[in-house]
Amino acid sequence: MRERQNVKIRGTVQGVFFRETVCRIASRYDVHGFVRNVGQDTVEIEAEGEPNVVDAFISDVLAHPPPYARITDTQSTPAPAQGEAGFSVAPSVR
Numbered sequence: 001m002r003e004r005q006n007v008k009i010r011g012t013v014q015g016v017f018f019r020e021t022v023c024r025i026a027s028r029y030d031v032h033g034f035v036r037n038v039g040q041d042t043v044e045i046e047a048e049g050e051p052n053v054v055d056a057f058i059s060d061v062l063a064h065p066p067p068y069a070r071i072t073d074t075q076s077t078p079a080p081a082q083g084e085a086g087f088s089v090a091p092s093v094r
Contacts, residue, residue, distance in 0.1 A: 002081040004033070004048040007058055011072035013043045013065075019089045021066045026087040029057040036090035044093075048084050 009018075014037055022035040022045060030053055033046040045061065047054050058076070065071060 001051075002048055002083075003051045003054060004046065004079040004081045005054050005058060005076055006079050007045040007047065007061075007074060007076045008038070009043045009045070009062075009071055009074050010041055012041070012068065012070040014041060016068040017066045018043055018069050021064070021069075022061055023087060023089060025060050025064065026057060029053050029060075031057045032084040032087055034084075034088050034090035037092035039094065046079070046084075047087075048081055 019035045019037070022043075026047075029049070031047045031049040033048050035043060035045045038044045045058070047057055049057070062071065062074065
Protein backbone atom coordinates (compact mmCIF):
# COMPACT_ATOMS: atom_id res chain seq x y z
CA MET A 1 0.00 0.00 0.00
CA ARG A 2 1.43 3.38 -1.02
CA GLU A 3 1.76 6.24 1.41
CA ARG A 4 2.59 9.90 0.97
CA GLN A 5 4.73 12.05 3.25
CA ASN A 6 4.93 15.84 3.26
CA VAL A 7 8.30 16.87 4.66
CA LYS A 8 9.29 20.47 5.33
CA ILE A 9 13.00 21.05 5.80
CA ARG A 10 14.24 24.36 7.21
CA GLY A 11 17.67 25.92 7.31
CA THR A 12 20.20 26.85 4.66
CA VAL A 13 18.46 24.85 1.96
CA GLN A 14 18.02 27.38 -0.84
CA GLY A 15 20.76 28.39 -3.25
CA VAL A 16 22.85 25.34 -2.35
CA PHE A 17 21.54 22.80 -4.92
CA PHE A 18 19.27 21.16 -2.34
CA ARG A 19 16.38 20.48 -4.74
CA GLU A 20 18.70 19.02 -7.36
CA THR A 21 20.29 16.79 -4.73
CA VAL A 22 16.84 15.57 -3.62
CA CYS A 23 15.98 14.69 -7.24
CA ARG A 24 19.25 12.80 -7.66
CA ILE A 25 18.57 10.83 -4.48
CA ALA A 26 14.95 10.18 -5.57
CA SER A 27 16.22 8.56 -8.78
CA ARG A 28 17.67 5.75 -6.64
CA TYR A 29 14.31 4.97 -5.03
CA ASP A 30 10.85 4.04 -6.28
CA VAL A 31 9.35 7.30 -5.01
CA HIS A 32 7.09 9.77 -6.76
CA GLY A 33 6.31 13.40 -6.04
CA PHE A 34 8.22 16.65 -5.99
CA VAL A 35 10.52 19.02 -4.17
CA ARG A 36 10.09 22.80 -4.14
CA ASN A 37 11.06 25.97 -2.30
CA VAL A 38 8.34 27.28 0.00
CA GLY A 39 9.05 30.64 1.58
CA GLN A 40 12.42 31.71 2.83
CA ASP A 41 14.76 28.98 4.09
CA THR A 42 12.27 26.12 3.62
CA VAL A 43 12.08 23.26 1.13
CA GLU A 44 9.06 20.97 0.88
CA ILE A 45 9.23 17.37 -0.28
CA GLU A 46 6.12 15.38 -1.22
CA ALA A 47 7.16 11.74 -1.51
CA GLU A 48 4.86 8.85 -2.36
CA GLY A 49 5.60 5.14 -2.50
CA GLU A 50 5.82 2.04 -0.33
CA PRO A 51 6.20 3.12 3.33
CA ASN A 52 9.66 1.58 3.84
CA VAL A 53 10.92 3.10 0.57
CA VAL A 54 9.61 6.59 1.42
CA ASP A 55 11.21 6.36 4.87
CA ALA A 56 14.55 5.25 3.39
CA PHE A 57 14.43 8.05 0.80
CA ILE A 58 13.74 10.77 3.39
CA SER A 59 16.46 9.36 5.68
CA ASP A 60 18.91 9.44 2.77
CA VAL A 61 18.02 13.07 1.95
CA LEU A 62 18.53 14.12 5.58
CA ALA A 63 21.79 12.17 5.90
CA HIS A 64 23.30 13.40 2.60
CA PRO A 65 22.42 17.06 1.95
CA PRO A 66 24.59 19.15 -0.35
CA PRO A 67 27.87 20.36 1.22
CA TYR A 68 26.72 23.95 1.89
CA ALA A 69 23.26 23.04 3.21
CA ARG A 70 22.49 23.26 6.92
CA ILE A 71 19.30 21.61 8.14
CA THR A 72 17.94 23.19 11.32
CA ASP A 73 14.43 21.65 11.51
CA THR A 74 12.24 19.05 9.83
CA GLN A 75 8.52 18.35 10.01
CA SER A 76 6.89 15.31 8.44
CA THR A 77 3.18 14.69 8.10
CA PRO A 78 1.33 11.89 6.32
CA ALA A 79 -0.94 12.76 3.42
CA PRO A 80 -3.29 10.71 1.23
CA ALA A 81 -1.59 8.96 -1.70
CA GLN A 82 -2.42 10.59 -5.02
CA GLY A 83 -1.00 8.11 -7.51
CA GLU A 84 1.73 10.43 -8.78
CA ALA A 85 4.24 9.26 -11.35
CA GLY A 86 7.83 10.48 -11.46
CA PHE A 87 9.73 12.88 -9.25
CA SER A 88 10.53 16.49 -10.16
CA VAL A 89 11.42 19.98 -9.03
CA ALA A 90 8.13 21.89 -8.78
CA PRO A 91 7.79 25.67 -9.09
CA SER A 92 8.61 27.63 -5.94
CA VAL A 93 5.85 28.96 -3.69
CA ARG A 94 6.45 32.33 -2.08
